[in-house]
Amino acid sequence: xxxxxxxxxxxxxxxxxxxxxxxxxxxxxxxxxxxxxxxxxxxxxxxxxxxxxxxxxxxxxxxxxxxxxxxxxxxxxxxxxxxxxxxxxxxxxxxxxxxxxxxxxxxxxxxxxxxxxxxxxxxxxxxxxxxxxxxxxxxxxxxxxxxxxxxxxxxxxxxxxxxxxxxxxxxxxxxxxxxxxxxxxxxxxxxx
Amino acid sequence: xxxxxxxxxxxxxxxxxxxxxxxxxxxxxxxxxxxxxxxxxxxxxxxxxxxxxxxxxxxxxxxxxxxxxxxxxxxxxxxxxxxxxxxxxxxxxxxxxxxxxxxxxxxxxxxxxxxxxxxxxxxxxxxxxxxxxxxxxxxxxxxxxxxxxxxxxxxxxxxxxxxxxxxxxxxxxxxxxxxxxxxxxxxxxxxx
DNA sequence: TACTATACGGAACGCGCGCTCCGGTTAGCC
DNA sequence: GGCTAACCGGAGCGCGCGTTCCGTATAGTA
Numbered sequence: 001x002x003x004x005x006x007x008x009x010x011x012x013x014x015x016x017x018x019x020x021x022x023x024x025x026x027x028x029x030x031x032x033x034x035x036x037x038x039x040x041x042x043x044x045x046x047x048x049x050x051x052x053x054x055x056x057x058x059x060x061x062x063x064x065x066x067x068x069x070x071x072x073x074x075x076x077x078x079x080x081x082x083x084x085x086x087x088x089x090x091x092x093x094x095x096x097x098x099x100x101x102x103x104x105x106x107x108x109x110x111x112x113x114x115x116x117x118x119x120x121x122x123x124x125x126x127x128x129x130x131x132x133x134x135x136x137x138x139x140x141x142x143x144x145x146x147x148x149x150x151x152x153x154x155x156x157x158x159x160x161x162x163x164x165x166x167x168x169x170x171x172x173x174x175x176x177x178x179x180x181x182x183x184x185x186x187x188x189x190x191x192x
Numbered sequence: 193x194x195x196x197x198x199x200x201x202x203x204x205x206x207x208x209x210x211x212x213x214x215x216x217x218x219x220x221x222x223x224x225x226x227x228x229x230x231x232x233x234x235x236x237x238x239x240x241x242x243x244x245x246x247x248x249x250x251x252x253x254x255x256x257x258x259x260x261x262x263x264x265x266x267x268x269x270x271x272x273x274x275x276x277x278x279x280x281x282x283x284x285x286x287x288x289x290x291x292x293x294x295x296x297x298x299x300x301x302x303x304x305x306x307x308x309x310x311x312x313x314x315x316x317x318x319x320x321x322x323x324x325x326x327x328x329x330x331x332x333x334x335x336x337x338x339x340x341x342x343x344x345x346x347x348x349x350x351x352x353x354x355x356x357x358x359x360x361x362x363x364x365x366x367x368x369x370x371x372x373x374x375x376x377x378x379x380x381x382x383x384x
Numbered sequence: 385t386a387c388t389a390t391a392c393g394g395a396a397c398g399c400g401c402g403c404t405c406c407g408g409t410t411a412g413c414c
Numbered sequence: 415g416g417c418t419a420a421c422c423g424g425a426g427c428g429c430g431c432g433t434t435c436c437g438t439a440t441a442g443t444a
Contacts, residue, residue: 246405
């Protein structure tokens with residue numbers, strides 16, 4: 001949970017209890033959104049954090065501001081992991097490792113999946129530079145894998161992103177189908 | 193829009209205006225749900241149908257009853273089309289034709305896609321025999337295609353259903369990725 | 385300890401939406 | 415045309431949820 005402030009205005013430091021509460025809210029909100037999606041009421045998050053609703057709104061002026069803080073952080077992690085994989089593994093392995101990471105993440109973190117699918121927040125609208133960084137990192141992974149011949153040459157970054165969102169949906173709505181085989185089908189389809 | 197009543201109680205025929213209004217509501221609701229999903233308010237549907245909200249609720253006691261009527265009808269169509277394809281084409285072509293049909297349908301009809309994904313209605317809960325008929329028809333297509341060697345042998349009916357739901361999600365949330373290639377990847381993955 | 389800026393909690397407000405209710409209207413029938 | 419049962423429209427109720435407001439409590443400071 002990075003603590004950057006959007007602008008550079010000198011913000012006087014929070015009081016100790018305020019800092020505690022803010023952190024608690026952020027953590028609880030992260031867990032709850034991940035488990036149940038972005039639809040959970042603020043009052044509920046406040047309750048589980050042992051805090052009044054007013055306190056939540058003092059730290060995050062809007063519900064959207066709250067989950068934006070969380071989702072942005074998650075996507076930043078994903079971008080970092082993509083870069084790490086690109087640097088530390090051979091092209092094919094790196095690409096497919098990231099592909100798996102994204103789909104597992106989406107299955108685990110319903111809030112993130114909602115955001116990726118544009119439900120309740122559209123990252124591309126709200127944090128265009130983050131969206132760009134994500135696509136950049138993915139492009140790197142994809143192009144190396146294609147150059148190495150482990151991914152068919154005609155798919156684009158947008159295709160892969162779409163496929164990953166679809167795979168997340170499969171895991172969430174799939175019901176009784178075992179994820180392993182379903183994902184394997186898509187991976188197989190990506191091979192040249 | 194089939195007009196069966198659930199039980200066999202003799203229902204006295206509707207007055208002419210009532211029948212007109214019912215049909216109008218059904219048609220408008222179908223279009224609106226298809227275009228914008230199951231989240232559209234009843235009042236809005238009533239307004240577009242040129243009818244009061246009370247009239248909608250007289251014919252369909254619940255919002256769920258309304259879209260159930262529509263969704264069930266759509267799924268029945270799909271089952272019928274599956275059977276038709278199974279009877280009129282060779283195994284591989286039939287299976288992939290149905291696969292395409294389902295994904296296009298899901299991209300076109302947001303209401304249907306919502307229902308398939310279990311948002312707002314769970315067909316398996318609400319119309320178990322229809323769900324069974326759907327799976328039966330799909331099983332037939334799948335097993336023939338597998339016997340003919342055009343689909344890999346280890347995927348199950350549940351896998352295929354999940355894949356189709358995922359493909360619908362891809363088309364809906366995919367954004368800028370051209371559907372053709374994305375779907376092609378999944379189809380390619382289904383081949384032996 | 386006393387004082388004040390800061391933060392807290394939760395009651396309350398506004399709004400959207402599913403659903404109900406009832407005074408008025410109309411189709412069907414003599 | 416007149417009568418009645420069936421039907422209609424839309425105002426209104428209840429509820430959930432995002433957001434605001436304000437009287438109270440407390441951290442920080444001297």
